[in-house]
Amino acid sequence: MSTLKHIVMWKLLDQAEGADKATNLRLMKDKLLACAQLSPGTLRFEVVTGAEAQAQGLEATYDIVLFSEFTDKAALDAYADHPQHVALKGFIGAIREARQCMDWVS
Template sequence: MIKHIVMWKLKDFAEGADRATNARKMKEQLDACANIVPGMFAFEVALAQPGLEASYDVVLYSEFADQEALKAYGEHPTHHALKPFFGAIREARQCMDYDI
């Protein structure tokens, strides 16, 4: 099994909206990716808690059966459609994949 964790720090203002608005929109778009490929066992998107100092604004935690399932997710059209918006609103992105 492969765990796939991604964190995004968002710009204060981008694409005509503030950070909080873009974070909510990002979460909605990511939530639409749940269960889009076979072998996806877990898919959870969370926003930073208000009032807490956090270095990142949005986090994705997901689990895949194997590298092939993760690759299928990465190549899926629904996933690809997110990239232009995410690229425009993000300040930084961190990703870690690991086998368990």
């Protein structure tokens, strides 16, 4: 069975929204994890910080990454268009320095 993979990586600003990077990183991770069940087609939903990866002795060039899998594009769209996710995008946009995204089916 093929699935749609959705990966997003962010670098955060040192200061934004009245908080430092570490605070915003914790908030962002919590807010992303709260979106894990927004689409019934979500198969996998992981949020990992660069600090967590580095603590495992692994490389991390971004501050936080979302790795998710969906049954199909309609399931990804249901997640992306959900009001809770849409509201989160404003917060993330205000605290991020850079964003990279890639989707594919395999």
